[in-house]
Amino acid sequence: MYRSHVLVCGGTGCTSSGSQQIQDLLKAEIEKAGLSKEVSVVQTGCHGLCALGPIMIVYPEGTFYSMVKPEYIPEIVQEHLLKGRVVKKYVYEETIDNDEIKPLVETAFYKKQHRIALRNCGVINPENIDEYIGTRGYEALGKVLTEMTPEQVIDTILASGLRGRGGAGFPTGKKWQLARNLVQDGGQKYVCCNADEGDPGAFMDRSVLEGDPHVVLEAMAIAGYAIGASQGYIYVRAEYPIAVERLTIAIGQAREYGLLGKNIFGTDFSFDIDLRLGAGAFVCGEETALMTSIEGNRGEPRPRPPFPAVKGLFARPTILNNVETWANIPQIILNGPEWFASMGTEKSKGTKVFALGGKINNTGLVEIPMGTTLREVIEEIGGGIPNGKKFKAAQTGGPSGGCIPVEHFDVPIDYDNLIAIGSMMGSGGLIVMDEDNCMVDIAKFFLQFTVDESCGKCTPCRIGTKRLLEMLEKVTDGKATLEDLDKMEELCNYIKANALCGLGQTAPNPVLSTLRYFRDEYVAHVVDKKCPAGVCKSLLTYTIDPETCIGCGMCAKGCPADAISRTDYVAPGHKLASMSIDPAKCVKCGACMGTCKFKAISKK
Amino acid sequence: MKSLAELKAIRDKVQGQVGLRSEAEAGTRVVVGMATCGIASGARPVLNALSEAVQEKKLDNVAVVQTGCIGLCQYEPIVEVIEQGKEKVTYIKMTPEKAMEVVNRHLIGGHVVTEYTIQSALK
Numbered sequence: 001m002y003r004s005h006v007l008v009c010g011g012t013g014c015t016s017s018g019s020q021q022i023q024d025l026l027k028a029e030i031e032k033a034g035l036s037k038e039v040s041v042v043q044t045g046c047h048g049l050c051a052l053g054p055i056m057i058v059y060p061e062g063t064f065y066s067m068v069k070p071e072y073i074p075e076i077v078q079e080h081l082l083k084g085r086v087v088k089k090y091v092y093e094e095t096i097d098n099d100e101i102k103p104l105v106e107t108a109f110y111k112k113q114h115r116i117a118l119r120n121c122g123v124i125n126p127e128n129i130d131e132y133i134g135t136r137g138y139e140a141l142g143k144v145l146t147e148m149t150p151e152q153v154i155d156t157i158l159a160s161g162l163r164g165r166g167g168a169g170f171p172t173g174k175k176w177q178l179a180r181n182l183v184q185d186g187g188q189k190y191v192c193c194n195a196d197e198g199d200p201g202a203f204m205d206r207s208v209l210e211g212d213p214h215v216v217l218e219a220m221a222i223a224g225y226a227i228g229a230s231q232g233y234i235y236v237r238a239e240y241p242i243a244v245e246r247l248t249i250a251i252g253q254a255r256e257y258g259l260l261g262k263n264i265f266g267t268d269f270s271f272d273i274d275l276r277l278g279a280g281a282f283v284c285g286e287e288t289a290l291m292t293s294i295e296g297n298r299g300e301p302r303p304r305p306p307f308p309a310v311k312g313l314f315a316r317p318t319i320l321n322n323v324e325t326w327a328n329i330p331q332i333i334l335n336g337p338e339w340f341a342s343m344g345t346e347k348s349k350g351t352k353v354f355a356l357g358g359k360i361n362n363t364g365l366v367e368i369p370m371g372t373t374l375r376e377v378i379e380e381i382g383g384g385i386p387n388g389k390k391f392k393a394a395q396t397g398g399p400s401g402g403c404i405p406v407e408h409f410d411v412p413i414d415y416d417n418l419i420a421i422g423s424m425m426g427s428g429g430l431i432v433m434d435e436d437n438c439m440v441d442i443a444k445f446f447l448q449f450t451v452d453e454s455c456g457k458c459t460p461c462r463i464g465t466k467r468l469l470e471m472l473e474k475v476t477d478g479k480a481t482l483e484d485l486d487k488m489e490e491l492c493n494y495i496k497a498n499a500l501c502g503l504g505q506t507a508p509n510p511v512l513s514t515l516r517y518f519r520d521e522y523v524a525h526v527v528d529k530k531c532p533a534g535v536c537k538s539l540l541t542y543t544i545d546p547e548t549c550i551g552c553g554m555c556a557k558g559c560p561a562d563a564i565s566r567t568d569y570v571a572p573g574h575k576l577a578s579m580s581i582d583p584a585k586c587v588k589c590g591a592c593m594g595t596c597k598f599k600a601i602s603k604k
Numbered sequence: 605m606k607s608l609a610e611l612k613a614i615r616d617k618v619q620g621q622v623g624l625r626s627e628a629e630a631g632t633r634v635v636v637g638m639a640t641c642g643i644a645s646g647a648r649p650v651l652n653a654l655s656e657a658v659q660e661k662k663l664d665n666v667a668v669v670q671t672g673c674i675g676l677c678q679y680e681p682i683v684e685v686i687e688q689g690k691e692k693v694t695y696i697k698m699t700p701e702k703a704m705e706v707v708n709r710h711l712i713g714g715h716v717v718t719e720y721t722i723q724s725a726l727k
Contacts, residue, residue: 004624060669
């Protein structure tokens with residue numbers, strides 16, 4: 001038994017900033033100080049504050065060390081772990097209040113969060129099944145198998161109001177009910193987990209798998225019991241190596257304990273889970289394409305109906321839920337549906353995990369009750385926009401979603417409200433944009449993504465998105481007309497109505513929502529041939545102010561295109577003639593602006 | 605594993621340890637002086653004994669933490685028990701055995717072990 005636990009984050013974010021080295025050093029220093037029997041080092045999953053990685057927390061005090069460097073370790077071990085003196089200079093500054101250290105839960109980042117799906121992330125060692133059991137893990141499965149009928153399980157999930165966290169928000173209990181009741185021939189049914197997270201900037205599923213893999217296994221077994229399935233598949237991207245490794249370990253441990261396999265808890269229920277690795281195609285996150293891929297075929301969607309609940313994997317009834325949805329299930333069984341339904345808004349219950357990214361101070365992972373406003377998420381939890389810039393919009397839902405402008409800052413976030421303002425919940429990516437982002441360029445970015453990732457099966461998506469992208473390029477090149485904007489809108493609506501799968505149907509959303517809220521920016525590109533945010537290269541001109549330029553020539557040295565030369569003009573008070581840029585040669589790379597120390601160069 | 609009882613056995617074994625990582629404010633703080641003076645006079649075995657006992661007995665409400673020099677070096681090892689809304693109790697010249705008594709009589713029983721407090725030494 002240890003008197004102190006030092007938790008080091010082993011999520012992908014902190015691993016890439018060097019947490020493995022920190023962990024090794026820590027163990028060596030603890031050994032050296034003779035504390036190995038008193039202090040234990042625990043590798044955990046993501047704690048959420050990825051911007052501050054590598055993160056290290058010392059319990060029982062709960063001291064939060066952020067951006068830990070290897071050279072801090074000897075001092076922290078000697079001072080804190082041995083002598084009990086917190087090394088304040090390395091502690092996350094938000095937790096220091098008047099020289100006193102306050103608990104992490106009282107900082108702005110954590111105060112408004114409510115962790116259900118992320119409950120164990122950053123708390124337990126994901127590679128140790130005992131720690132999961134120590135936080136009431138597998139108790140829900142035990143309860144379901146020994147005390148509840150499958151119908152009661154489904155009724156509980158229905159009553160909780162849980163909706164799919166993958167984006168579309170279909171009621172989870174309803175899905176289970178259909179899979180249980182529609183086909184009753186006693187044959188094989190399947191339970192699948194969609195861990196093919198592909199939205200740019202989204203990483204909540206990865207964090208759950210890395211930080212708490214057993215919760216997914218337990219929840220899938222519960223669903224297996226509820227619908228009468230004995231086999232589950234987790235479809236996870238091969239680009240998530242840490243998640244794959246921890247899932248493999250978790251499945252092995254669960255089988256060893258008999259929590260997966262035959263006759264679980266001595267009942268006649270048997271259930272096993274296998275992993276299937278995806279090769280990174282975005283379309284495989286779409287349910288029918290995902291199942292086609294598990295079957296060993298090329299990942300392409302197929303028309304629905306028949307829905308997977310009737311005819312899914314290997315043409316058998318199948319339920320498919322997202323990682324975050326699964327992570328809520330055991331808690332609902334243990335705490336009751338009323339508990340879950342007490343959180344959130346009328347039609348969206350519980351919490352939602354968001355991956356904050358873009359122009360925001362606290363980049364990372366947050367879990368908030370449904371109904372929290374965008375303002376609270378960005379200004380309070382996210383810590384606002386860096387460098388005092390002005391908020392312009394937030395993008396939710398990735399390539400299927402849309403932008404939320406500042407006038408909807410106080411709309412409570414839930415499934416229906418986001419749809420009403422032209423965006424969607426999506427899997428939970430939340431990218432913040434400030435005044436330096438061009439909205440046309442953002443729409444172009446997401447459309448480029450869809451064009452790259454379109455599987456090509458249906459024409460509206462394969463050709464429609466490509467044509468749409470070309471029209472957007474016309475806008476950013478300053479060659480479009482106002483008529484083109486109307487044509488774009490028409491094409492968007494055509495794709496929406498005719499594409500085969502959810503990805504194609506939602507692909508025009510980034511264009512439609514920016515057209516709806518930021519039409520003036522499009523018009524500026526088309527009519528004035530200007531990019532208001534100064535992003536679209538073709539519409540920019542770099543100029544040197546001859547009065548400010550001192551003629552040092554640094555810009556000319558840095559110019560890759562040889563576009564800068566000396567003029568004959570010597571400004572009053574200057575010794576050297578000023579420089580000027582030849583617009584015909586300029587490639588608009590902006591290198592000169594970076595080298596000028598006198599702010600003589602501007603772009604318009 | 606073939607029964608819920610086995611699951612519960614594992615849970616009970618681990619729960620106290622994982623409970624150490626609770627973010628909730630502990631109601632009672634047990635503070636052990638772990639400066640050079642404290643360590644030299646044997647504060648470490650005391651700290652370990654306290655920490656183990658609290659985890660073993662699942663006293664979720666109690667946090668065992670360290671601190672630096674309290675300033676009464678001649679009385680080390682010193683253990684302070686701080687309960688919300690009550691006056692701080694300072695135990696002096698502690699040993700692991702005395703610490704166990706404090707756990708049983710004070711933390712669990714609710715009665716200050718007066719014979720080990722600094723007040724009784726000063727009398």
